[in-house]
Amino acid sequence: MNNPNLLIPSVAEDIAISQEQEVNTSRRTAIKQLAVFCGLALSANSLSALAGAVTAPTDFNRSKKTLFNTDQLALVRELGEIIIPTTDTPGAIAAGVHDFINHFVVYCADKDEQQQLVSGLKTIADRAQNDFKKPFLSLDKNQQFDLLTNMEKATNGFTPADRAFFKQLKGLVTFGYYTSEIGATQELAYLAIPGGYKGNFKFKEVGKAWAIPY
Secondary structure, three states, X not given: OOOHHHHHHHHHHHHHHHHHHHHHHHHHHXXXXXXXXXXXXXXXXXXXXXXXXXXXXXXXXXXXXXXXXXXXHHHHXXXXXXXXXXXXXXXXXXXXXXXXXXXXXXXXXXHHHHHHHHHHHHHHHHHHHHHHOOOHHHOOHHHHHHHHHHHHHOOOOOOHHHHHHHHHHHHHHHHHHHOOHHHHHHHOEOOOOOOOOOOOOOHHHHOOOEOOOO
16 A cells, blocks of 8 residues: 555645746736836737746846847937936936846847837937937937927827837836836835735835835
């Protein structure tokens, strides 16, 4: 007769695997919901790939592939900092948002999404050169802001497609920032293992919104 105790390690292992799978499923669901909340318009496959990519710890600057050339990546870096600048907390550059977007474009985005991002960056570069005779990175802050404001409003020669690109870029910057360690722990209030539930808590006592520990 088989020893029933021999089954215990196998059962315990199965339970542990099942629990880990449930946690991973919950984490991916939370990440997908956050992506939608940030305004990202992604295909189902891209959204799933994104949820799978954002698992801690993730070091996006180790990505081996890139779709952006050096100038495009530098532009993404600057645009991220304009969207979420350094204030009393670190901005998008410190959070490595440009590395996240570079990773997303190669490993998560489909071809249409890749094309939209690359074309949008080219539009910004071309408009800066045409309007100011300078690269975007050489413009002063007011010129950069005016150009991007017109793009966001689809005015002064910018199209609804340009506006859609900028909305997507802002969504990627926001998502990349708030899923980074800096965004989740310094910009947001973070508590890995929350204490008791308090349904009526004065915001001024916290001072910032809470991160979701997925």
